[in-house]
Amino acid sequence: MRIVASLTSLSLDDELTRRNMSDGNTTSRLGGLIAGLKQRGWVEGVNYRFEIRSTFGGPDKLKSAVQELIGLKPDVILTGSTIETAAMLGATRTIPIVFATANDPVGNGFVDSLARPGGNVTGFTSSTAEMGGKWLQLIKEAVPDIARVGVLYNPATTPRAGRFFLDSVEQEAAAAGVGVVPAPVSAPADIDAAIGRFAEPPKAAMISLVDSFLVVNRQAIVAAAAKYRVPMIYPFHYFMDAGGLMSYGPTLEVRSADYVDLILRGTKAGDLPVQSPRKYELLINRTVARTLGLTIPFTLLARADEIRE
Structure with a gap:
């Protein structure tokens, strides 16, 4: 056996x-x-x-x-x-x-x-490390008027303590004129406050990095993003199943x-x-977008592999 x-x-x-x-x-x-x-x-x-x-x-x-x-x-x-x-x-x-x-x-x-x-x-x-820049592009396309983007991750459980993806996020953000604000969390109790910081001006959105800690706590993360009305893009469809706005990651x-x-x-x-x-796939939840007051551009919806209502 x-x-x-x-x-x-x-x-x-x-x-x-x-x-x-x-x-x-x-x-x-x-x-x-x-x-x-x-x-x-x-x-x-x-x-x-x-x-x-x-x-x-x-x-x-x-x-x-x-x-x-x-x-x-x-x-x-x-x-x-x-x-x-x-x-x-x-x-x-x-x-x-x-x-x-x-x-x-x-x-x-x-x-x-x-x-x-x-x-x-x-x-x-x-x-790949370049995914960071892709997430920034997509969330900026969904929310064109953002001035900053928060990056959620646990340094203990994400590759290179976050730097694996942050480098490409920062490079793309600089080209797009968007500020990058790291939002590290180390315990479930940190999640609410970390996301709540981005509810106030200037206008912000967030990126959730590839991170086993975030997957485990996906319900709390999606709930906090809805509570504070912060648009966030996720790396896996698991977050979409929990009610997330959009995800882009490997099929x-x-x-x-x-x-x-x-x-x-x-x-x-x-x-x-x-x-x-x-292959990579883009998922968008149009109902969640409406609750956030967002109108997802048709050009982005047309590229989505799946649109949820």
């Missing part, structure tokens, strides 16, 4: 986790993994066992979840974020690791290169089953190239 292990930053009670693991949900990360493995001859409970642990609850919980999975001596470990991948690599340099999403894997020291990772890890990137492609299967059959993780997103 082979063991496939997974580490998630979400609580196992989180709605997103439950939806991901529900039977038949092949479009979610975990559901797609299990379905993909089945297509390749791996049947859960027959020739492999699936084990998942949550890191939700702070550094001590992360450490204990990592140790629990290591203790199972799994054949491969699937991680869901940059922080989890770093924690796993700190605990093992022999068990194969596949990161389902990670930013800047070379800069973080996970792999030697995208084409030839080396070591015991490979996987899939979710965003979810569940490809991890390919790599998990190859590793279970003997391929070394370090021999499998890191793959980048093949």
